[in-house]
Amino acid sequence: MSDTTRDSQIDAAAVTPAVRGTLPPVGDDVVASVVRVSKAYRLGGHLVRALDDVSIDFHRGDFVAIMGSSGSGKSTLLNLLGCLDRPTTGRYILAGQDVARMDDQTLSRVRGRYLGFIFQSYNLIQQLSVVENIAVPLAYQRPPLPGGHDRCLRLAELVGLSGRLGHRPTELSGGQQQRVAIARALVNNPQVILADEPTGNLDTATSHEIMDLLDALNRAGRTIVMVTHEDDIAARARRVVRLRDGRIERVSENRPAAS
Amino acid sequence: MDVLQQIRLGFRSLMLHKLRSGLAVLGILIGVTAVIWLVAMGEGVSFQAQQQIKDLGATSIIIRSIKPADESTLDTNSRMGISYGLLRDDYDRLLSNVPTISRAVPMREISREVRHRDRAIDGQLIGCTPDYFALNRLPIARGRPLTEVDLRTYANVTVLAHEAAGTLFPIADPLGRAVQVGQEFYVVVGVAAPRTAAAAIGGSLGARQYDRDVYIPLSTFRTRIGDRVFTVRAGSTQLETVELSQITAVVDSMSDVDETANVVKSLLARYHKQVDYAVVVPKELLEQAETMRAMFNVLLVLIAGISLLVGGIGIMNIMLATVTERTREIGIRRALGATRTEIVQQFLWETVVLSGTGGLLGVLFGFLCGPTITAVRAAVAGGLPDVWAALPANIRNLEPRLAPWSVIAAFGISVGVGILFGIYPARRAASMDPIEALRHE
Numbered sequence: 133m134s135d136t137t138r139d140s141q142i143d144a145a146a147v148t149p150a151v152r153g154t155l156p157p158v159g160d161d162v163v164a165s166v167v168r169v170s171k172a173y174r175l176g177g178h179l180v181r182a183l184d185d186v187s188i189d190f191h192r193g194d195f196v197a198i199m200g201s202s203g204s205g206k207s208t209l210l211n212l213l214g215c216l217d218r219p220t221t222g223r224y225i226l227a228g229q230d231v232a233r234m235d236d237q238t239l240s241r242v243r244g245r246y247l248g249f250i251f252q253s254y255n256l257i258q259q260l261s262v263v264e265n266i267a268v269p270l271a272y273q274r275p276p277l278p279g280g281h282d283r284c285l286r287l288a289e290l291v292g293l294s295g296r297l298g299h300r301p302t303e304l305s306g307g308q309q310q311r312v313a314i315a316r317a318l319v320n321n322p323q324v325i326l327a328d329e330p331t332g333n334l335d336t337a338t339s340h341e342i343m344d345l346l347d348a349l350n351r352a353g354r355t356i357v358m359v360t361h362e363d364d365i366a367a368r369a370r371r372v373v374r375l376r377d378g379r380i381e382r383v384s385e386n387r388p389a390a391s
Numbered sequence: 392m393d394v395l396q397q398i399r400l401g402f403r404s405l406m407l408h409k410l411r412s413g414l415a416v417l418g419i420l421i422g423v424t425a426v427i428w429l430v431a432m433g434e435g436v437s438f439q440a441q442q443q444i445k446d447l448g449a450t451s452i453i454i455r456s457i458k459p460a461d462e463s464t465l466d467t468n469s470r471m472g473i474s475y476g477l478l479r480d481d482y483d484r485l486l487s488n489v490p491t492i493s494r495a496v497p498m499r500e501i502s503r504e505v506r507h508r509d510r511a512i513d514g515q516l517i518g519c520t521p522d523y524f525a526l527n528r529l530p531i532a533r534g535r536p537l538t539e540v541d542l543r544t545y546a547n548v549t550v551l552a553h554e555a556a557g558t559l560f561p562i563a564d565p566l567g568r569a570v571q572v573g574q575e576f577y578v579v580v581g582v583a584a585p586r587t588a589a590a591a592i593g594g595s596l597g598a599r600q601y602d603r604d605v606y607i608p609l610s611t612f613r614t615r616i617g618d619r620v621f622t623v624r625a626g627s628t629q630l631e632t633v634e635l636s637q638i639t640a641v642v643d644s645m646s647d648v649d650e651t652a653n654v655v656k657s658l659l660a661r662y663h664k665q666v667d668y669a670v671v672v673p674k675e676l677l678e679q680a681e682t683m684r685a686m687f688n689v690l691l692v693l694i695a696g697i698s699l700l701v702g703g704i705g706i707m708n709i710m711l712a713t714v715t716e717r718t719r720e721i722g723i724r725r726a727l728g729a730t731r732t733e734i735v736q737q738f739l740w741e742t743v744v745l746s747g748t749g750g751l752l753g754v755l756f757g758f759l760c761g762p763t764i765t766a767v768r769a770a771v772a773g774g775l776p777d778v779w780a781a782l783p784a785n786i787r788n789l790e791p792r793l794a795p796w797s798v799i800a801a802f803g804i805s806v807g808v809g810i811l812f813g814i815y816p817a818r819r820a821a822s823m824d825p826i827e828a829l830r831h832e
Binding site for chain 2: 272320
């Protein structure tokens, strides 16, 4: 994908107000596909099936919320989607490649290139400033992305933190920190943004601000997969996937795309 | 990330714990400074020694009389006492039989009390020829040196060494006045300039001091003092007969020195029943000193290595703590695309910044070696004059000589130590499971 496309996406997200009701259509092309994936590990002599024969496709422009009680396998699924873990059996196709059997080095590169991460506890690096935190994934791009610094500045503006570029994470509120994390998740122009309880540490008002931002990104064409256990947060996604005991219990459409 | 960014990042991360990083830097700093200082002082000492040996003359061969340890083999009878050492015949034989010897300077010395009125010193009475002054680089500060005429006329004249003159004549001008040795009086005709001690040569352990010498013509020595000397030792007196204390043979070129020395040895061996002499070749001393210096330097580097090793362990300790503390950061970076190699690199750069900073500061302090020693010396000389006077001349005159190789080596080793001791913590950081690392509190 060329740089101009990336930039136009960002700008579109920046200027598009969160208009409810009319959503751009989800594309036909599948960006991430989980095919008959199982994940099992030994825990105190017992074989635990964290994921049991799960198959699910994620289309371009989709916004999926993964829900489920603790132990349902939603964290395991997110780790697999994030290429932080490999399935015991099954295939995971990301950007046209099967990443299930990749070695550690290649997986790292895949994460850096195709994925963006948003965490519950923001996970910013304390000794770095806002703009430096946004730039962290750029250090791991091979080949390097051109115009990195400008991208960081534009993304900081996009998430509304232009005035705090030099601040340290400790000098920011939780909502502001999460905005930095979102900008960071966008800097490498990922295929999929993975959000692990992005509003888990935030109050209701701030949660909705963050969700507005994610919503805007999705409208601009970003694919987002989000784990949450809060119903009102999940309601902001297009689809909700409910997991139970390592299996997909139900997939429901919240807001069908305008066709 | 380029090197500059890596170094900047490493520096920033280390600034998270200023005290801790500072202490680790201090460990390396002390190690590096110690290396540079030790080597500089060692070089200073060995330079001094070499200078002293060179003063003996690289083209000289020094032959000294030595009292053999086993006295029973000596030419002994109760009336004549013992007789040993170099003979005047040896001097003639050397000059006539060894063509490579261009000149030879004989000398006879003895410890004697030298007086002027109520003042006295335990001096070294030296009978010598005019050549002796040039040979030993003894410039005359005032008056004149001994001459051939003095030698021929058995003149009762003397040249005083600097300190001897100063002690005997604290105020008055010594020139033209007389000093007394035993029953004899000698007119002072010259005063030598001060001269530092020369290297120790065969038979005498200490460095040759010139400060209390009293020079008289060799011919005068022979007539006034004679070859026979009473020595009092362990309560009994002993009569010793020694014709010459030392002959310094000078060769024209350095390349002839070794061969000439061998010829001299075999010549002397033919006429001496026992080895009552020693042949010292300053050139060999110079080579020995060179070997000593190399060994000394190896020793210093070893000590330095140990101190840097300790510094390195300090660094490893810090980095292990850092890695544990920053587990979360490692997890974040791994999730955001960092490979294991990149994590290893990041933490290695951090240790290199740590040890490199210590190394640079150490080099900086290393350069302060000269001024510091000068300052300390001035402080001791000013504040504790008694202590100062009691110090050996070698220490009083020590000038540290900064060795460029030691600066480069010390800095290089410090950075090397950083890398070596950084590898384990860095690998530990990289081997973490990113999921576990992200969960770390």
